[in-house]
Amino acid sequence: MTTTAYPTAYPVHLDARLETDLSRWRWLVKWLLLIPHYIVLAFLWLAFAVCSLFAFFAILFTGRYPRAIFEFNVGVLRWSWRVSYYSYGALGTDRYPPFSLEERPDYPTHLTVDYPERLSRGLVLVKWWLLAIPHYIVIGFFVGGASYTVSELDGGNGDPVLSTGLIGVLVLVASIVLLVTGTYPRSVFDLLLGLNRWVLRVAAYAGLMTDRYPPFRLDMGGDDPDGHLVLTPPRPDVPAQAGPSEPTRGDAPPPPLPPMEARPATPPATPPTSSGWGVGRVIALVVGCLLLFSGLATGAAALAMSLTNEVARDQDGFLMTPAKTLDTSTYAISSDRMELSVDEGAPSWAPESLFGDGRVVADPQGDHDLFVGVAPTSDVNAWFGDTSRVVVDDLSGVVRYRAEGSGKLDGLPADQGFWVASQQGPGRQSVTWPLSNGDWTVVVMNADGASGVNAQVRAGATLPVFGWATAALWWTTAGLILVGAVIVVLAVATRRTTTGPSALSG
Numbered sequence: 001m002t003t004t005a006y007p008t009a010y011p012v013h014l015d016a017r018l019e020t021d022l023s024r025w026r027w028l029v030k031w032l033l034l035i036p037h038y039i040v041l042a043f044l045w046l047a048f049a050v051c052s053l054f055a056f057f058a059i060l061f062t063g064r065y066p067r068a069i070f071e072f073n074v075g076v077l078r079w080s081w082r083v084s085y086y087s088y089g090a091l092g093t094d095r096y097p098p099f100s101l102e103e104r105p106d107y108p109t110h111l112t113v114d115y116p117e118r119l120s121r122g123l124v125l126v127k128w129w130l131l132a133i134p135h136y137i138v139i140g141f142f143v144g145g146a147s148y149t150v151s152e153l154d155g156g157n158g159d160p161v162l163s164t165g166l167i168g169v170l171v172l173v174a175s176i177v178l179l180v181t182g183t184y185p186r187s188v189f190d191l192l193l194g195l196n197r198w199v200l201r202v203a204a205y206a207g208l209m210t211d212r213y214p215p216f217r218l219d220m221g222g223d224d225p226d227g228h229l230v231l232t233p234p235r236p237d238v239p240a241q242a243g244p245s246e247p248t249r250g251d252a253p254p255p256p257l258p259p260m261e262a263r264p265a266t267p268p269a270t271p272p273t274s275s276g277w278g279v280g281r282v283i284a285l286v287v288g289c290l291l292l293f294s295g296l297a298t299g300a301a302a303l304a305m306s307l308t309n310e311v312a313r314d315q316d317g318f319l320m321t322p323a324k325t326l327d328t329s330t331y332a333i334s335s336d337r338m339e340l341s342v343d344e345g346a347p348s349w350a351p352e353s354l355f356g357d358g359r360v361v362a363d364p365q366g367d368h369d370l371f372v373g374v375a376p377t378s379d380v381n382a383w384f385g386d387t388s389r390v391v392v393d394d395l396s397g398v399v400r401y402r403a404e405g406s407g408k409l410d411g412l413p414a415d416q417g418f419w420v421a422s423q424q425g426p427g428r429q430s431v432t433w434p435l436s437n438g439d440w441t442v443v444v445m446n447a448d449g450a451s452g453v454n455a456q457v458r459a460g461a462t463l464p465v466f467g468w469a470t471a472a473l474w475w476t477t478a479g480l481i482l483v484g485a486v487i488v489v490l491a492v493a494t495r496r497t498t499t500g501p502s503a504l505s506g
Contacts, residue, residue, distance in 0.1 A: 009224075009225065010201060010212060010214070010215065010225075011113060011114035011116070011204075011209075011210045011212055012111075012112075012113050012114075012197075012200055012201045012204045012209075012210070013110070013111070013112045013113070013114075013224045014081070014109075014110070014111050014193070014196065014197045014200055014224050015109065015110045015222060015223055015224050016085060016090070016092055016108060016109035016110070016193055016222040017092075017108040017109070017222055018092050018093075018108075018184060018186065018189045018222060019092065019093045019094065019095070019108055021094075022091070022093075022094055022178060022184055023094050024178055024179050024182055025179070026094055027087075027088075027091050027175050027178070030086065030087045030088070030091075031087065031088070033096070034083060034086070034087055034097075036099075037079075037083045037097060037099070038083075040099065041076075041079065041080060041083065043286045043290075044076045044079065044282075044286070045076065045080075046286070046289050046290065046293065047072070047076075047282075047285050047286045047289040048072075048073055048076045048207075049289075050288075050289040050292055050293070050488065051069045051072055051073055051285075051289075051488075051492070052069075052073065052207055052208060054066070054069060054488070054492070055069050055070070055073070055208055056124060056208060059119045059121060059124045059208060060121055060124055060125070061121075063118050063119055063120070063121050064117075064118065064119065065115075065116060065119055065208065065209065066492065067115065068276075068277075068492045068493070069492055070113075070115055070209065071101075071276075071277065072101065072277055072282075072285070072492075073207060073209065074111075074112070074113045074204075074209070075100075075101025075102065075277060076101065077111060077113070077200065077203060077204065077207070078101065078102075078103065078111045078112075079097070079099075079100065079101055081109065081111045081196070081200060082097040082098070082107065082109060082111075083097050084196070085097075085108075085109045085196075088168065088171050089167060089171070089192075089196060090171065090189070090192050090193070090196060091171055091174060091175055091178070091184070092108065092109065092184075092189060092192075093107075093108045093109070095107065095108065101277050101282070102277075111200065113204050113209050113210070114210070116209070116210055116211065119208070119210075119211055120211050123211050124208055127205065127206075127208075127211070127213075128205075128206045128207075128208060131213070132202060132205060132206050134216075135198075135202040135205075135214055135216075136202070138198070138216070139198060139199050139202055140165070141165060141166055142165050142166050142167050142195050142198065142199055143165040143166075143167055143168075143199065144164065144165045166195060167192060167195050167196065167199075170188055170191060170192050170195075171192065173185075173188060174188045174189070174192070189222070190220040190221045190222070191218075191220055193220060193221060193222055194218040194219055194220035194221070195218070197219055197224070198214070198217075198218060198219075201214040201215075202214050276494075281491050281494060282491075284487055284490065284491040285487075285488060285491040285492070287487060288483075288484045288485070288486075288487030288488035288491060289484065289488060290484070291480050291481075291483055291484030291487065292480070292481060292484035292485065292488065294480050294484075295476075295477050295478075295479075295480030295481035295484055296477075296481075298473050298476050298477045298480060299473075299474075299477040299481070301473055302470055302473035302474045302476075302477055305466065305469065305470040305473065306470055306474075309466065309467060309470060312460075314460075316359075317462050318357075318359050318460040318461060318462055319460045319461060319462070319463055319466065320359070320361075320458050320459070320460035321395065321458055321459050321460055322458070323363075323456045323457065323458045324395055324399055324456070324457055324458075325365065325399075325454075325455075325456050325457075326392065326399060326444065326453070326454070326455055326456075326457050327365070327453070327454045328389075328390045328401065328452070328453050328454075329451060329452050330388040330389045330390055330403070330405075330451060330453070331387055331388055331389055331408070331409040331445060331446075331449065331450075331451050331453070332384070332387065332389040332390075332409070332443055332444070332445035332453065333389070333390055333392065333401075333443070333444045333445065333453050333455075334380065334384075334389060334390075334391050334392070334441050334442065334443045334444075335391070335392055335441055335442040335443075336391055336392065336393060336402075336441075337377045337439050337440075337441060338377075338439065338440045338441065338442075339438075339439050339440075340355060340435055340436065340437055340438060340440065353464060353465075354463075354464065354465040355435035355461055355462075355463060355464075355465070356434075356435060356461055356462030356463055356464050357432055357433065357434050357435060357461065357462050358374070358432070358433055358434075358435045358459070358460070358461045359430065359431065359432045359459070359460055359461065360372055360374070360430070360431045360442050360444075360457065360458070360459045361428065361429070361430045361457070361458045361459075362428070362429050362430075362444050362455045362456070362457045363427075363428050363455060363456045363457075364426070364427065364428075364429075364454070364455050365454040365455055365456055366452070366454045368446040368447065368448065368450060368452075368453075369424060369425055369426050369446065369447040369448065370424065370425070370426075370429045370444065370445075370446065370447060370455055371413045371414065371422065371423075371424040371429070371443075371444070371445050371446065371447040372422065372423050372424070372429045372430075372431045372442070372443070372444050373413060373416075373419040373421065373422035373423075373431065373442070373443050374419065374420050374421050374422070374431060374433050374440060374441070374442050374443075375416075375418045375419045375420055375440070375441060375443070376418065376420075376438060376439060376440060376441070377439040377440060377441045378439070379416075379418035380418075380441045380443060381441075383410075383411075383416055383418070384404075384405065384409075385405070385407070385410070386405045386406060386407040387405045387407055387408065387409050387410070388403075388404075388405045388406050388407060388408070388451070389403075389404055389405055390402065390403055390404070391403075391404055395459075409449050409451075411449070412447075412448070412449050413443065413445055413447070413449065414447065420433050420440075421433035424447040425447070435461060442459070444457060
């Protein structure tokens with residue numbers, strides 16, 4: 001008799017049973033049938049990320065993974081695996097996955113993770129990104145590495161025509177065989193379970209659920225290795241060797257074989273212990289996580305606006321654009337129509353309070369004195385008429401102009417009486433005016449009315465509303481994060497362990 005010892009059990013256990021009555025065609029539409037699961041999982045994985053962040057700090061400071069968070073995160077992994085097993089991660093069953101975080105003994109696949117009583121505070125800082133890099137490279141080929149090969153065969157132009165991994169290729173092979181023969185190839189199933197088992201072990205390790213480094217080992221087949229001793233009887237055609245203390249007797253019958261205990265391929269169908277993650281508790285956790293993510297988003301916007309407020313404002317308090325060089329052979333450069341409007345019911349002081357003052361600064365790049373003026377758009381258009389000029393369409397990147405008119409200029413700009421604010425002379429010219437309702441146009445031209453304008457221009461405004469909006473975003477961020485954190489803590493702290501499926505089971 002030989003005794004074979006399997007390696008010590010890894011704390012992530014994956015078992016699956018291949019069903020024999022699989023439909024030839026259903027796999028073609030499973031992606032459609034699973035849309036409700038994909039929607040729910042999108043929110044659950046968001047909560048998974050937030051809970052993992054909480055777990056990170058809990059492990060760092062206490063060396064323990066909070067039990068409620070652990071059960072929730074394992075439930076999300078289990079739910080995702082059941083969806084993958086039903087669909088294009090294995091196609092091992094046609095039974096629709098339950099809407100449940102709990103273990104379901106009647107479902108043909110099972111995923112459990114042993115709860116760790118203690119975890120290393122030091123490993124939590126490096127294991128999920130640095131130590132797991134070799135595994136990330138390997139499972140990258142499992143779940144998404146075929147695109148490189150296909151890209152090379154396509155001529156090496158770097159445009160992959162197919163992006164999938166070894167798991168996807170094997171599932172495609174199995175689905176074609178199933179379509180043609182009505183039978184799922186067992187060898188492909190065993191290999192797929194080994195690949196998925198590897199991926200899920202790495203997922204649990206990267207999710208901080210264990211300190212045991214995942215083995216570089218492909219444990220194939222539906223039954224997860226559990227470290228049991230497997231007793232194998234001797235072959236009947238090979239005589240047993242006699243021990244040194246017992247002489248062999250040719251007429252003695254062979255000793256009876258000891259009874260062997262068979263290990264079940266699937267967990268016994270006993271009612272599981274529920275983690276207590278019912279519908280209300282899960283919804284509360286997801287809502288809290290959504291509020292936290294929203295708070296992070298508004299916080300990022302508030303931080304960007306605060307930095308802009310500090311960096312982009314000049315010494316006079318104006319938010320100014322970067323300087324742009326404007327050059328034309330025509331008589332004038334004008335802005336496109338700038339429309340400022342506040343609701344008619346608003347007070348008359350609202351535009352000034354919201355927008356503040358505007359400013360345009362122009363530095364000549366040639367020998368001519370510059371003229372800079374601001375006026376109502378209708379008055380500017382009436383004066384220019386058919387005068388050859390350019391209108392600036394875009395100042396954000398490369399300056400783009402739109403040519404208008406072809407005639408000569410009639411009169412000097414300083415002689416016109418419609419300017420709200422204007423300045424002319426040698427060197428830098430700066431114009432400041434209160435922003436108010438209406439359509440406005442900024443004009444830059446030579447003071448003597450000559451053609452060929454070349455200047456470096458900046459524009460901006462005080463925009464008091466910008467500071468108010470920044471403060472409002474900071475307060476909104478604080479409120480969202482505070483409320484979200486309270487909801488998450490209450491959802492996690494409300495521990496309710498029962499026997500039987502939870503309320504989230506479907």
